[in-house]
Amino acid sequence: MNGVSRFLGAETWKRPVLRYRAGEYWEEDDVIATEFAVTLYVNGEEFATLVCTPTYVEDLVYGFLASEGVIRTVDDVKSVQVSLWTGTARVETKSGVVLPPAMYNKRYIGSCCGKGRQSFYFQSDALTARPVADPVRLSADDVLRAMDLLDASSGLFEETGGVHVAALVRAGQLVLARADIGRHNALDKIYGHCLKSGESLSGTAVAFSGRISSEVLLKVAKIGVGVVIARGAPTALALDLAEELNITAIGFVRGQAFNVYSHPWRMKDVKREQGVAGGT
Template sequence: MENQITDTSVIFKYDNGMMLEQFDQIVSEFPVTIFLGGEEFATMVCTPDNLEELIYGFLASEGVIRVYEDVKSLQIDEAKGYAYVELKNNQCISKEYHSKRFIGSCCGKSRQFYFHNDARTAKTSTSQIKLTPNQCITLMKDLQNSSMVFQETGGVHNAGLFSQDEMIINRADIGRHNALDKILGYCVINRIPVRDKIIAFSGRISSEVLLKAAKIGVGIILSKSAPTNLAIKLANDLNITAVGFIRGSSFNVYSHCYRITEK
């Protein structure tokens, strides 16, 4: 039986001096354990939809695969919360490799906070795409209006993949990383080129979110919230335009402002 994205719960709501019993929609939280070549590799806690995309995106983000064809087979047992992945090339994937910090520098810049796999998979953007200020505002509004799960529960992060003029796909999840991995997995499965695309995101642009955008390969990330200082440093390093606080008719550009232009 397929897992439900939302569940119904009895709650007590205080409103205008009264405590009222009512039903409310609550977002589901579901653990999925990935077995890679028969060995337990990782467990993710996620919103249980688009699990195939999530797994492909997570493996691509971790540098385990690069293209769809790298996976020989994928079987998902939703009842147990297990995903069994067999790769075409049964290379040894070290858990230690995927958890140790990589302490180093890159041409004297700020990449000392990467994991090993981040240093291998985060791409410096070569995107030539540009947006007008009005496009930034419109795309952010489109993302906010697109997620029924958020409107029902208020309990998920939203991410969308856009061209200059329209949404290609949007995904929601309780985990901000998962929402972005679902986007990446969709691109891997459907072989969608991403250099000329944009990511819009509902939450704060942390360094980890910025790195996810770099792994997807886009040149612009839009958000209604703020970036962290490390995210800005990484955006400058990776040639990514980070736009935040998109609210109403205003926003801030934190890096590589040349991609936001009236022309």
């Protein structure tokens, strides 16, 4: 069995491992997260190679292309052909125009979102990341419930320990969840599904299993969601971006505790005397 065919469509793979604990070794099968490469072609030209979990690959393709500014809506796409056997995804756009891949690897100094502060961004980020206008409000219970919903959707992580999980939630209910070995991929799969299905993003939040890096924050902005709720910590650049992009960043959700790092006006159960500024 070759290295491609054995992973076709499979999230996991079993292989024997040598375990050690308390002075003893033993052999048993372990469940390993699948890592699969899909080369993306746009209008016949090689555009990027996505290393991913080989599920919901078409959603991943749509989300990735939208987050990179190649497409804006599902209507920009003429056709998509995904072949896990060959490890390819071939996309034809209606415009037939493709931006040079080199531009996505070059950072430049510029102002984000019309603000005066200068930072480093990918050029595609400046084209696609905009402040989120959704006035969604949520309570502490909503935040904790979002993480419970994420945990309930994390079967692949529980099985392998080798993936990230992202969930879209609204009013205490799970809209959808996606897992992937790449944290960006999990978010792109959500983005792609929403583009294809026409899912409304009003009143939603993204719950995320990892930390809030600048890249994760930008992905959330590109999707168009006003709240990101994460198990881990944020970075300083992510919080600068959250302030500019009107996103409420909530991190360190552990047990009955969490930290609100930006735009706390979205927390509807915070009293004014606790020092929370008003809305946008």
